[in-house]
Amino acid sequence: MGKNISKVNTTFQFCDGGSCQKAKGEIAIREARAYLRNKKFWDTTHTIKTRCNGRCEDAPTWIVQPGNFWYKNLTPDKAVSILKSHLEKDLPVEEYLLYKEGWSMLTSNNEKTVAPVVFNSKIDPELGEVLIARSFASDQHLYPLFKYLFQEPRPIAIQQYDHKIIEITSPHQVDYTDLYEVVITGKEVDLQLAIAGIPKDISEEIADRKVSIAEVIWLKKTTIFTKAIRLKNKKGKHLVTLWIKEKDTSTWEHILTVYLAMSPNNIRINNEV
Template identity: 55%
Template sequence: MGKNIAKSTITFEFCDGGSCRKAKSEIAVREARAHLRNEGFWDSTHTIRTRCNGRCEDAPTWIVQPGNFWYKNVTPEKAIEIVASHTNENTPIDEYLLYKDGWDEIDSDNERTIKPVMFKQKNDSEFGEVLVARAPASDQYLYPLFKKLFEAPEGLKILLPNSEEQYVFSSHNVNYTDTFDVNINGAETNFTLAIGPITKAMENDVSEEIKSRKVGVVEVIWNQENDDYIAHVRLKNRKGKFLLLISIPLGDAYSWEYILETYLNMDSNKPKIVTTLEQ
């Protein structure tokens, strides 16, 4: 508190996400901060704990600025070396780096292959033989999806758990300022779903009501034989309970292209399809 960051020339960003904490990141942070204070660099540097930076497989991770130096597998011993190198010599330690500006590829010791989302032929209990893609359920995907679908809808059909159907033609407000809940509110529909992350450490402090409406499963259903709706987005909670169905009209090419290209990260002209039928 109260640090004059105008005097700081180096910033150390310590990832404090779940995987990094599990990998004992706090011990390395303590060593780094102790070294900076005892060696007289406290006022000329700044240290920050951040949320997850997306490289859990390389935990614990740090980012050092300026220079965009990403460090991997930071142990307490490496922490002191890294801090000393940047403060004394203004240079990174390349052998500990995951990435730095100018590299074409990252240097991970535990790289994970990203499994692409694919449509699979399935005999769905509600829609029959259709193509179904298991889609991302994170708020980083769902909030943008809701904003895009409800900013200029062209006849979305909403099916609620009580079997009520609602049709949306006008712009609706999408509000995600709550810790967990996103609310879609307008003249034609109003519903609330929990999309914010609930970690294992938080489970006991989150009400059952919130957990019951927490989106845990999202399926994009491509119905090529339907004359009215080209696709549906079906949301369920983590126990498989139905929460909501959003149906995309056949003529709404804009929303369908967004779902394929941005939400599912596919080429809309060549969607990934597995042809083996699943029951």
């Protein structure tokens, strides 16, 4: 029988992503769950192991609800004191907090500065003089992008491997129910790419079509297709290029704002070759 969540008034979300596992977050989780059972809080609380919550530099991390309290650098001792404070006093432990509602800043000692995506001038062996931005190759970025480009569809064209360019004129199904691979099927295209993280012992066939490099390309010459997203595997093998028409400003603006987090009115360009 499942837990009666109608009795739950406090939820603890324990990050169980890779960095939190490496930081021995599981030990703090065990102590927390033991405390909740022994102190008879089990029925009125709920504990959930989550995937990565995006704060790897502060691992191990927890989130306590209600209140949206984020905790950092958890240890078994900190874990128990946090539980006691929330459940017995209804108060957070301020000194262990990473963030709480109302704060304008995080209290991280390990904050990482992520460099913004920039277009760089390059002489590409295939395309000549171009601007290239190294972009994001994770499934969190590629799957939404594929849905946006293929399901409506957008007026794009696709070039698989070294094959000819095919224009997309009809909606395509974008299926990401497989553990690793997304499958795009329709009238014009059948495309299968691995976009999730893959284990080292995966088959060579899947590893060969694993997207590891994503580039947004802006041709300096005038032609029908002047922008593109080029995807390659770890060895640099070309998997697919998605071409965008010069006149299709809507798709280009979406890629800039959503995919690259860049304003169309303030495109970051480094002109040094």
